[in-house]
Amino acid sequence: PAESAAITEEIRELLKQEDAVLVAHYYTDPAIQALAEATGGCVADSLEMARFGHDHKASTLIVAGVRFMGETAKILSPEKRILMPTLEATCSLDIGCPVDEFSAFCDQHPDRTVVVYANTSAAVKARADWVVTSSIALDVVNHLKANGEKLIWAPDKHLGSYIERETGADMILWDSACIVHDEFKAKALEDLKKVHPDAAVLVHPESPESVVKLADAVGSTSQLIKAAQTLPNDTFIVATDKAIFYKMQQAAPGKTLIEAPTAGNGATCRSCAHCPWMGMNGLKNIRDVLKNGDQEVLIEESLRQQAVISLQRMLTFNK
Ligand code: 13P
Ligand code: SF4
Numbered sequence: 001p002a003e004s005a006a007i008t009e010e011i012r013e014l015l016k017q018e019d020a021v022l023v024a025h026y027y028t029d030p031a032i033q034a035l036a037e038a039t040g041g042c043v044a045d046s047l048e049m050a051r052f053g054h055d056h057k058a059s060t061l062i063v064a065g066v067r068f069m070g071e072t073a074k075i076l077s078p079e080k081r082i083l084m085p086t087l088e089a090t091c092s093l094d095i096g097c098p099v100d101e102f103s104a105f106c107d108q109h110p111d112r113t114v115v116v117y118a119n120t121s122a123a124v125k126a127r128a129d130w131v132v133t134s135s136i137a138l139d140v141v142n143h144l145k146a147n148g149e150k151l152i153w154a155p156d157k158h159l160g161s162y163i164e165r166e167t168g169a170d171m172i173l174w175d176s177a178c179i180v181h182d183e184f185k186a187k188a189l190e191d192l193k194k195v196h197p198d199a200a201v202l203v204h205p206e207s208p209e210s211v212v213k214l215a216d217a218v219g220s221t222s223q224l225i226k227a228a229q230t231l232p233n234d235t236f237i238v239a240t241d242k243a244i245f246y247k248m249q250q251a252a253p254g255k256t257l258i259e260a261p262t263a264g265n266g267a268t269c270r271s272c273a274h275c276p277w278m279g280m281n282g283l284k285n286i287r288d289v290l291k292n293g294d295q296e297v298l299i300e301e302s303l304r305q306q307a308v309i310s311l312q313r314m315l316t317f318n319k
Helices: 001-018 032-039 048-056 066-074 099-107 122-127 139-148 157-167 184-197 221-230 242-251 283-292 299-317
Strands: 020-024 040-044 059-066 079-081 113-117 130-132 150-155 169-174 200-203 235-239 257-260
Touching: 001 032, 001 283, 020 048, 020 066, 032 040, 032 066, 032 242, 032 283, 040 048, 048 059, 048 066, 048 221, 048 299, 059 066, 059 283, 066 079, 066 299, 079 242, 099 122, 099 150, 099 235, 113 122, 113 139, 122 299, 130 139, 139 157, 150 157, 157 169, 184 235, 200 221, 200 299, 221 235, 221 242, 242 257, 242 299
Parallel strands: 020 040, 020 059, 059 079, 113 130, 113 150, 150 169, 200 235, 235 257
Antiparallel strands: none
16 A cells, blocks of 8 residues: 555656646546546546547546557547557457458448447547447437438447347447456346345446346446436446446445356356456556656557547537
């Protein structure tokens, strides 16, 4: 604790010196989230991170999250210096959607509007007509469906099938998944519900359909925090990255938060409800990147100009 207090102090000073602000995702270490809050930065879902970083006057953004979040910030704010605690922090959805294969897939369906999740590379965003995050996906797809558009959706198959079920849109889905949410188990969740019959179940839509079906509320990270704040239950079983408990508990003080089970029958889990790439962000590498300025997100300008179109569509979208 004494060491982290010293690093925190160092970071506060460096943020001022470097005209920098910390933009953190709910899945990062609570110490990072607390520091972002205490220094005028933000802790948010991926949509609000993009908005906040774009609107903030600081010339440097420290994006604590995963690669696509840093890239989104750079695409939207090319004049800003975008640093990440580590550029190695990727996402299984980004890895699962290489641009060449994806582009060839889109070429096979030229009549379809291409909608991609924000959890993708800049190149995939550049190939898309729309980028969405889970906060805004249903609204955008409802709008496109009302226009009579047929869609390609990538990369998350669970989120895609959830959107398909909710909106009834005509969608062809790319086959990829989030390694964290894919591991939540419906059978074990049913058993846990029996132990806590009055608990409400909160589920991120990157989870499998069988888990989503057991939910009392389905939504993005910010929507799940809101649900914990507004639902009357005293206990919540939460199927998303457990680092969200830091803000969820603040939003719902006195309520009991329980992790949804990631593996039944004693089987081992790979991620155990915490994203390994989010976990690469720490106070030390935030301090180091502020000092060294390495780990800077750079995007080739012609690619950026293409990718910004689909991203801006999301940011300016009104229901
Ligand atoms: P949110 O947009 O809901 O914050 O989700 C981002 C993410 O990576 C979920 O796994
Ligand atoms: Fe990607 Fe899943 Fe990690 Fe979110 S939790 S960054 S979707 S691997």
